[in-house]
Amino acid sequence: MEKIHNTLRDSPVARWTALILLALTMFFAYMFIDVLAPLSTQLETSLKWSPDTFGAVAGSEYFLNVFVAFLIFAGIILDRIGVRRSAILSGILMVIGASIKLYGISDHFNAGGFGYDFFNSFWTGFPASAKVACMGFAIFGCGVEMAGITVSKGIVKWFAGKELALAMGLEMAIARLGVFSVFRLSPYLAEQGGITLSVGVGTLLLLIGLLSFSVYFFFDKKLDSQTDSLRTASDPEEEFKVSDLKAIFTSKTFMVVAGLCVLFYSAIFPFQKFATGMLESRLGMTTVEAGNLFSYFPIGAMILTPFLGWFIDHKGKAATMLFAGSLLVIICHLIFAITPVENFTFAVALGAIILLGISFSLVPAALWPSVPKLVDNKVLGSAYSIIFWIQNIGLMLTPILIGWSLKVSNPGVAERILAGEDIKYNYTVPMLIFAAFGVAALALAFYLKVLDKKKGYGLESPNIRK
Numbered sequence: 097m098e099k100i101h102n103t104l105r106d107s108p109v110a111r112w113t114a115l116i117l118l119a120l121t122m123f124f125a126y127m128f129i130d131v132l133a134p135l136s137t138q139l140e141t142s143l144k145w146s147p148d149t150f151g152a153v154a155g156s157e158y159f160l161n162v163f164v165a166f167l168i169f170a171g172i173i174l175d176r177i178g179v180r181r182s183a184i185l186s187g188i189l190m191v192i193g194a195s196i197k198l199y200g201i202s203d204h205f206n207a208g209g210f211g212y213d214f215f216n217s218f219w220t221g222f223p224a225s226a227k228v229a230c231m232g233f234a235i236f237g238c239g240v241e242m243a244g245i246t247v248s249k250g251i252v253k254w255f256a257g258k259e260l261a262l263a264m265g266l267e268m269a270i271a272r273l274g275v276f277s278v279f280r281l282s283p284y285l286a287e288q289g290g291i292t293l294s295v296g297v298g299t300l301l302l303l304i305g306l307l308s309f310s311v312y313f314f315f316d317k318k319l320d321s322q323t324d325s326l327r328t329a330s331d332p333e334e335e336f337k338v339s340d341l342k343a344i345f346t347s348k349t350f351m352v353v354a355g356l357c358v359l360f361y362s363a364i365f366p367f368q369k370f371a372t373g374m375l376e377s378r379l380g381m382t383t384v385e386a387g388n389l390f391s392y393f394p395i396g397a398m399i400l401t402p403f404l405g406w407f408i409d410h411k412g413k414a415a416t417m418l419f420a421g422s423l424l425v426i427i428c429h430l431i432f433a434i435t436p437v438e439n440f441t442f443a444v445a446l447g448a449i450i451l452l453g454i455s456f457s458l459v460p461a462a463l464w465p466s467v468p469k470l471v472d473n474k475v476l477g478s479a480y481s482i483i484f485w486i487q488n489i490g491l492m493l494t495p496i497l498i499g500w501s502l503k504v505s506n507p508g509v510a511e512r513i514l515a516g517e518d519i520k521y522n523y524t525v526p527m528l529i530f531a532a533f534g535v536a537a538l539a540l541a542f543y544l545k546v547l548d549k550k551k552g553y554g555l556e557s558p559n560i561r562k
């Protein structure tokens with residue numbers, strides 16, 4: 097009887113293969129997100145992208161997701177059409193967006209190719225190449241975030257009641273490896289064949305990612321047909337209705353998790369953009385030295401996240417980990433903000449970066465596998481999409497807030513740097529703002545623990561029940 101009831105998800109080989117297929121695409125997707133990040137200097141000289149232009153292109157990733165609320169639609173689409181179709185759709189969006197971005201920065205376009213005259217005819221302070229790159233990156237952003245929620249729902253589909261947190265931790269570790277790899281590969285490729293080669297290779301890898309999602313399609317289809325045949329007439333699959341979303345928006349616990357997510361991630365991803373500058377300023381390092389020091393951060397998170405995932409699967413304690421992770425992010429940012437100059441040594445900075453790496457493992461490892469404990473499976477895609485949407489708003493606005501605070505807390509410094517003076521920004525105020533995000537996240541993590549105890553969501557319980 098046991099055997100008859102087995103489905104593909106009961107086979108470790110099949111479910112881990114499904115995970116690798118999903119994670120491989122996210123590996124390439126995270127590479128593409130940061131493919132231009134290490135090339136700001138080349139972009140300034142070859143395409144005349146000022147730091148403002150560079151920042152605008154980087155931020156355009158979130159534009160359609162936030163303002164057109166594409167992410168919310170993506171969640172509804174995912175819950176309606178299912179994981180495999182949503183995966184293909186998101187993969188296609190990523191490839192289309194990346195190809196447009198590639199065209200925008202290509203020599204062909206910038207030498208007056210198709211559309212150049214049009215894009216060069218308005219808002220001339222912003223290069224035509226950057227306008228097209230923004231358009232492409234915004235479409236890619238829709239694809240990558242839709243892929244993110246699809247992969248999360250896919251992992252729950254294959255691993256619920258099994259190694260769920262370990263699988264999510266591994267998927268995130270593989271994605272972080274993508275970020276690390278592109279920071280090494282992209283400058284090398286740009287040196288060999290220019291920026292177009294870097295972005296071209298990134299686009300090609302996304303095509304391989306789409307292929308990987310296509311292979312996953314057949315695994316998912318097989319699993320669904322097995323699950324359907326096991327389902328009895330008295331136990332039909334629940335249909336998703338848009339009105340079901342009301343239950344998500346009115347769930348206090350869900351909103352606490354979404355708030356914790358936006359606050360925590362706003363203290364991490366935007367900080368990554370300012371960390372090199374802050375370390376240069378505080379330790380008097382060169383950009384390369386500061387970049388090398390900070391590169392320990394994603395590596396640490398990459399190694400630790402799967403282990404913490406394994407711990408949650410077997411021992412639980414996810415809510416406690418969210419609390420501990422939020423506490424560490426405060427300590428780390430306060431070290432950067434208020435350690436006196438004479439005490440802020442290389443070792444202190446390295447220690448703080450390691451703490452941040454631990455924090456960036458604790459929270460993601462605990463947060464994403466906890467969502468299925470709070471909402472019904474039929475609205476899981478929408479639940480992830482609402483969290484991502486709220487998070488994207490924070491990720492878009494925080495760099496603007498931090499950039500502004502850096503400017504107003506350092507009056508006249510930008511002008512003096514432009515005039516050739518060798519002076520540095522003081523990062524105290526921006527770092528205190530990052531720490532404040534951590535304090536608010538900690539308060540929500542504490543409240544979540546209280547709610548979990550009161551309502552019994554099982555956030556502290558292991559995922560695998562013996």
Ligand SMILES: NCCCC[C@H](NC(=O)[C@@H](N)CCCCN)C(=O)O
Pocket residue numbers: 129241244247248264267268271361365460464484487
């Ligand atoms: N299966 C886990 C999915 C979430 C991983 C999480 N990613 C995000 O939250 C994205 N919405 C934002 C990525 C922004 C990249 N610049 C993560 O921890 O990476």
